Amino acid sequence: MKDLSQAKNFDEFMEGIWRQNPVFVMVLGMCPALAVTVSAVNALAMGFATTFVLVCSCLLVSLMRKLVPKEVRIATYIVIIATFVTVVDYIIQALSLELYEALGAFIQLIVVNCIILGRAEAHASKHPPLTAITNALGMGIGFTIGLFALGGVREILGAGKFFGVSLFGANFQPWVVMVLPPGGFFVLGAWLLLFAALKRRKEAHLAASGDGHGA
Amino acid sequence: MSALTEIRSAPHIKSPRSVEQIMRNVVFSLLPVCAFFVYQYGLSAAASILVVTAACLLTERLFVRLGGQAGDLSDYSATITGVLLGLTLPPGFPLWMGFVAGFTAIALGKALFGGIGFNVFNPALVGRAFVQAAFPAAIATYTPSFLPGRFTEFIPSSLAWPLMAPADTAAWLKGMQLDAWTGATPLAKWKFEGTLTDAGDLLTSLAGHMAVGPSPALILLCGAYLALRRFMDWRIPAAILGSAGLTAWLIYAIGGPKYPDPFFMLFSGGLILGAVYMATDMATSPVTPRGMWVYGGLIGVLTVMIRYYGGLPEGVMYAILIANAATPLIEQITQPTPFGKGASIRAGRSASYTLHPDYISREEAAAKTSKKRFFKNKPKKP
Numbered sequence: 187m188k189d190l191s192q193a194k195n196f197d198e199f200m201e202g203i204w205r206q207n208p209v210f211v212m213v214l215g216m217c218p219a220l221a222v223t224v225s226a227v228n229a230l231a232m233g234f235a236t237t238f239v240l241v242c243s244c245l246l247v248s249l250m251r252k253l254v255p256k257e258v259r260i261a262t263y264i265v266i267i268a269t270f271v272t273v274v275d276y277i278i279q280a281l282s283l284e285l286y287e288a289l290g291a292f293i294q295l296i297v298v299n300c301i302i303l304g305r306a307e308a309h310a311s312k313h314p315p316l317t318a319i320t321n322a323l324g325m326g327i328g329f330t331i332g333l334f335a336l337g338g339v340r341e342i343l344g345a346g347k348f349f350g351v352s353l354f355g356a357n358f359q360p361w362v363v364m365v366l367p368p369g370g371f372f373v374l375g376a377w378l379l380l381f382a383a384l385k386r387r388k389e390a391h392l393a394a395s396g397d398g399h400g401a
Numbered sequence: 402m403s404a405l406t407e408i409r410s411a412p413h414i415k416s417p418r419s420v421e422q423i424m425r426n427v428v429f430s431l432l433p434v435c436a437f438f439v440y441q442y443g444l445s446a447a448a449s450i451l452v453v454t455a456a457c458l459l460t461e462r463l464f465v466r467l468g469g470q471a472g473d474l475s476d477y478s479a480t481i482t483g484v485l486l487g488l489t490l491p492p493g494f495p496l497w498m499g500f501v502a503g504f505t506a507i508a509l510g511k512a513l514f515g516g517i518g519f520n521v522f523n524p525a526l527v528g529r530a531f532v533q534a535a536f537p538a539a540i541a542t543y544t545p546s547f548l549p550g551r552f553t554e555f556i557p558s559s560l561a562w563p564l565m566a567p568a569d570t571a572a573w574l575k576g577m578q579l580d581a582w583t584g585a586t587p588l589a590k591w592k593f594e595g596t597l598t599d600a601g602d603l604l605t606s607l608a609g610h611m612a613v614g615p616s617p618a619l620i621l622l623c624g625a626y627l628a629l630r631r632f633m634d635w636r637i638p639a640a641i642l643g644s645a646g647l648t649a650w651l652i653y654a655i656g657g658p659k660y661p662d663p664f665f666m667l668f669s670g671g672l673i674l675g676a677v678y679m680a681t682d683m684a685t686s687p688v689t690p691r692g693m694w695v696y697g698g699l700i701g702v703l704t705v706m707i708r709y710y711g712g713l714p715e716g717v718m719y720a721i722l723i724a725n726a727a728t729p730l731i732e733q734i735t736q737p738t739p740f741g742k743g744a745s746i747r748a749g750r751s752a753s754y755t756l757h758p759d760y761i762s763r764e765e766a767a768a769k770t771s772k773k774r775f776f777k778n779k780p781k782k783p
Contacts, residue, residue, distance in 0.1 A: 354565070358566065359498075359536065359561070359564060359565055359567070363534035363535040364535070
């Protein structure tokens with residue numbers, strides 16, 4: 187029985203990281219994903235901030251799921267999310283003003299990030315706290331991985347650096363387009379293409395092996 | 402192999418034309434232009450065209466192999482893309498950037514849409530637009546043509562290591578001791594320095610060390626060959642050059658001498674190459690004759706507007722890409738009227754037709770009229 191619940195928890199956790207990845211599968215939260223991912227550091231900071239807000243709000247929503255009347259639930263979620271966003275906003279401002287300026291308005295805009303509201307509405311309001319947190323943590327980490335995949339590529343091509351460390355020496359030719367908004371679309375499109383190709387290949391493989399068993 | 406009998410409805414047109422044949426002829430007509438380009442800029446130009454074309458062919462092969470893309474290397478379409486892209490890039494463009502341009506042209510401009518015939522935008526221009534956005538400094542760096550040692554040494558910026566910035570050509574040029582050369586294309590000179598180049602010099606590209614592409618006169622000649630053999634529709638280049646010339650002339654006539662004369666507008670930059678070879682791409686231009694005029698007119702006006710009022714000196718590329726995007730719309734509003742369906746020969750309410758040979762072609766309209774008469778004679782309700 188315990189094994190079963192552990193397996194289920196693990197499944198909840200992995201859902202956000204791979205099967206329902208917010209960036210690459212659900213294509214949610216595109217506004218921060220395209221706007222702030224010009225460098226790996228920005229992407230990670232944005233991802234962690236979102237994860238923090240996601241986990242905390244999902245916990246609170248899950249705890250209050252039987253107290254909140256159905257009619258005002260969205261307003262309640264927004265108030266909860268906004269509270270934690272304010273917390274994150276002040277924390278980042280206190281820790282690193284540089285990062286705070288780089289992320290700009292996108293920290294405050296976590297309030298309207300559709301991943302958080304979507305998780306609160308679709309998952310946390312229907313599940314007990316532990317399951318809700320596990321799922322939220324998986325989603326948050328999945329989102330961070332997605333942002334990092336975008337930010338890493340864009341930083342390497344757009345500035346020749348990775349986490350601020352120069353990779354190719356001083357003579358590197360930056361690809362200007364990569365730090366501009368179109369670069370975000372190009373990189374996101376390339377990743378989506380890669381995952382679609384992998385998925386198709388896996389399905390073809392599964393179908394082929396299924397046929398093999400049948401015969 | 403047994404002969405297949407194919408049953409088809411009319412019209413029974415037997416055309417010897419195939420896509421491959423048309424494409425091959427376009428490539429052949431581009432060879433003199435390439436030769437002139439190499440004559441102007443030497444080794445670097447030859448290497449640039451070869452690398453870009455090789456990148457296009459490799460990418461095409463890759464995507465055909467991966468599946469999901471129509472066409473094949475043997476249809477010459479990737480070769481055209483590569484050669485045209487090579488001709489639009491500066492001769493000293495770093496070769497690795499040329500490779501990136503060729504890859505993007507085929508991957509982003511063609512393969513993603515499904516291969517030959519499915520592309521929405523001209524692939525060569527998609528590749529060029531990408532490197533224009535990615536490497537704005539390198540793509541604006543021109544070197545003068547007809548340098549003395551051009552057949553024995555590369556332009557130093559060509560041979561940059563992959564991912565590395567190209568060498569500075571200014572110092573290299575200073576060592577050449579050229580007199581009266583200012584390191585900008587004629588369009589950039591006009592836009593940023595206010596000096597005009599003679600239109601006749603531009604037409605031949607032969608006068609001195611000008612930083613220009615292949616001679617517009619030669620491109621027009623090759624285009625005329627294609628148009629005469631019906632491998633290309635003459636309406637599109639005619640419409641583009643006509644509307645660009647007319648717009649430039651109007652602005653020149655109204656705005657006075659601070660604007661360049663229309664001939665400078667026509668023969669400078671890539672307008673002729675764009676009009677003859679890029680805009681006439683069959684997959685991305687309208688098929689209706691009236692649509693071709695609208696499409697060409699749009700490109701001409703946009704080009705002049707971007708050149709005059711935009712931030713960049715050259716606007717042909719963006720004008721053609723915008724017109725490519727508008728092509729489906731243009732085709733929709735310029736559908737030709739089928740014979741007998743036009744508004745001009747719709748039967749009037751009380752029209753009466755005598756039995757006359759002219760009338761026979763109006764059979765359908767007359768049928769409508771008689772129906773109306775039938776209704777007219779119906780007894781009215783009280």
